[in-house]
Amino acid sequence: MKSNIILIIALILCLSIPCAADTSKDSNNYCKDETSWQQWHELLAKHPQDDAIHAIYATRRGLCSMVESGKIDLDRATRIFERMRESLIDRYREKEKAEQEGEKRAM
Numbered sequence: 001m002k003s004n005i006i007l008i009i010a011l012i013l014c015l016s017i018p019c020a021a022d023t024s025k026d027s028n029n030y031c032k033d034e035t036s037w038q039q040w041h042e043l044l045a046k047h048p049q050d051d052a053i054h055a056i057y058a059t060r061r062g063l064c065s066m067v068e069s070g071k072i073d074l075d076r077a078t079r080i081f082e083r084m085r086e087s088l089i090d091r092y093r094e095k096e097k098a099e100q101e102g103e104k105r106a107m
Helices: 001-014 034-046 051-069 073-106
Strands: none
Touching: 034 051, 051 073
């Protein structure tokens, strides 16, 4: 379980790193980054029962739709996504810490 939590945190962190090879105007627009979408699809396939990953993916999809339709700008969408991602990472870290403390008490 501990290794799964660490893996999920690492994957979420990696999926939020911009594609350095893209130097166009939309270089930080993950909505147009096919490699990033593929990584998300692989993550979903690897963890089909993880509601948190599905929730952040759905948020990403929704935010991209709103950016593409002009309802919100890219900067705002990025801020919203980053807050949710950070919240998810914090939740996994708290869960990992609670598990470690439980293991220490069991000894």
